[in-house]
Amino acid sequence: MNSFRKELWFNTVNRREFINITSQIETCLAESGIREGLALVNAMHITASCFINDDESGLHSDFEKWLEKLAPEKPYSQYAHNGAEDNADAHLKRQIMGREVVVAVTNGRLDLGPWEQIFYGEFDGKRRKRVLVKIVGE
Amino acid sequence: MNSFRKELWFNTVNRREFINITSQIETCLAESGIREGLALVNAMHITASCFINDDESGLHSDFEKWLEKLAPEKPYSQYAHNGAEDNADAHLKRQIMGREVVVAVTNGRLDLGPWEQIFYGEFDGKRRKRVLVKIVGE
Amino acid sequence: MNSFRKELWFNTVNRREFINITSQIETCLAESGIREGLALVNAMHITASCFINDDESGLHSDFEKWLEKLAPEKPYSQYAHNGAEDNADAHLKRQIMGREVVVAVTNGRLDLGPWEQIFYGEFDGKRRKRVLVKIVGE
Numbered sequence: 001m002n003s004f005r006k007e008l009w010f011n012t013v014n015r016r017e018f019i020n021i022t023s024q025i026e027t028c029l030a031e032s033g034i035r036e037g038l039a040l041v042n043a044m045h046i047t048a049s050c051f052i053n054d055d056e057s058g059l060h061s062d063f064e065k066w067l068e069k070l071a072p073e074k075p076y077s078q079y080a081h082n083g084a085e086d087n088a089d090a091h092l093k094r095q096i097m098g099r100e101v102v103v104a105v106t107n108g109r110l111d112l113g114p115w116e117q118i119f120y121g122e123f124d125g126k127r128r129k130r131v132l133v134k135i136v137g138e
Numbered sequence: 139m140n141s142f143r144k145e146l147w148f149n150t151v152n153r154r155e156f157i158n159i160t161s162q163i164e165t166c167l168a169e170s171g172i173r174e175g176l177a178l179v180n181a182m183h184i185t186a187s188c189f190i191n192d193d194e195s196g197l198h199s200d201f202e203k204w205l206e207k208l209a210p211e212k213p214y215s216q217y218a219h220n221g222a223e224d225n226a227d228a229h230l231k232r233q234i235m236g237r238e239v240v241v242a243v244t245n246g247r248l249d250l251g252p253w254e255q256i257f258y259g260e261f262d263g264k265r266r267k268r269v270l271v272k273i274v275g276e
Numbered sequence: 277m278n279s280f281r282k283e284l285w286f287n288t289v290n291r292r293e294f295i296n297i298t299s300q301i302e303t304c305l306a307e308s309g310i311r312e313g314l315a316l317v318n319a320m321h322i323t324a325s326c327f328i329n330d331d332e333s334g335l336h337s338d339f340e341k342w343l344e345k346l347a348p349e350k351p352y353s354q355y356a357h358n359g360a361e362d363n364a365d366a367h368l369k370r371q372i373m374g375r376e377v378v379v380a381v382t383n384g385r386l387d388l389g390p391w392e393q394i395f396y397g398e399f400d401g402k403r404r405k406r407v408l409v410k411i412v413g414e
Binding site (some may be wrong): 139174175176189190191192194195196197199200201204208234235236239240241242244249250251252253254274275276 | 277279281314316318319320321322346347355356357358359364367368370371372374375376378406408410412
Binding site (some may be wrong): 001003005038040042043044045046070071079080081082083088091092094095096098099100102130132134136 | 277312313314327328329330332333334335337338339342346372373374377378379380382387388389390391392412413414
């Protein structure tokens with residue numbers, strides 16, 4: 001069994017952003033030389049997500065509006081976690097969107113459905129944060 | 139390390155359905171000959187889920203009602219994604235229910251708890267869609 | 277490829293609790309002798325979660341309040357699943373918090389970000405329930 005590890009770094013302009021990282025994960029897979037196995041892609045921070053969905057700007061604005069409805073950023077005082085921090089909403093939003101994705105690797109390719117794209121979901125950005133890519137297989 | 143890959147196809151009668159696919163995954167595992175490892179089961183479409191929960195019809199109607207409350211299908215015009223499409227709600231519902239499950243394989247069996255059952259959750263059906271089963275191990 | 281399996285048992289005092297199990301998973305990893313691979317940590321019961329977030333008591337009270345807003349325990353009669361059971365809300369809460377986490381194993385360590393901690397999330401406790409730890413690699 002072989003394994004490959006790489007960290008991807010992000011520093012978003014906005015507090016919340018969705019970034020398509022599919023091609024970066026494909027590059028990792030090519031570097032790994034692994035042809036059969038599993039690829040784990042996870043946010044290393046607890047106020048961010050990795051998830052798979054559609055690369056469509058209308059949908060991304062729907063996600064933004066929906067997550068703000070389910071776990072609003074403000075007022076900050078509604079959350080016990082806030083005080084020194086102001087990011088409790090980001091911890092909640094990340095639970096809905098998920099920490100990680102596990103993607104099959106088949107014949108040296110990410111084995112994705114026709115519209116599946118891998119995203120980094122930032123909910124408390126404007127600072128350097130990381131995604132871990134771990135690929136295991138042969 | 140060995141690996142096994144199979145696609146399962148579904149074409150639901152209704153827009154939203156929950157289908158117990160545990161026995162189909164068990165059949166895949168038997169075909170694979172793998173006795174120790176991990177089984178990844180993921181929706182290949184971004185308006186569907188694979189998840190693990192209870193096979194109880196009352197609970198499934200609770201899921202339906204609850205998901206409609208959190209991410210209503212209608213009015214279609216509430217979502218920026220809709221227009222050519224009408225399935226924005228399905229993209230949201232799938233984030234709550236999840237894309238994938240990873241199940242341990244032990245002694246050639248799916249290593250599930252007493253009530254764990256694997257489901258395909260369809261949120262935009264009435265057309266042919268796929269689940270990917272990838273099993274890696276020895 | 278090597279594999280390791282262990283069940284962790286919990287019996288919470290309260291119906292809902294969050295328990296930091298990171299050190300128990302680290303102990304499992306040390307026992308396994310695996311240095312490169314993947315660790316799957318999943319609730320074996322469908323009214324509980326394993327998830328990764330912050331070990332901060334304010335945030336945990338925010339989770340409790342938020343999950344009660346999104347999927348309230350009472351009135352029990354609002355859920356079709358209830359009757360013989362009273363735990364439909366726990367099945368819903370667990371979908372938001374997730375069943376499982378998959379963690380990279382690198383150089384014999386759980387490859388976690390700086391604040392990532394692994395939790396058992398109990399939503400229908402006061403009875404003995406299990407978490408499965410399955411580690412595969414070399």
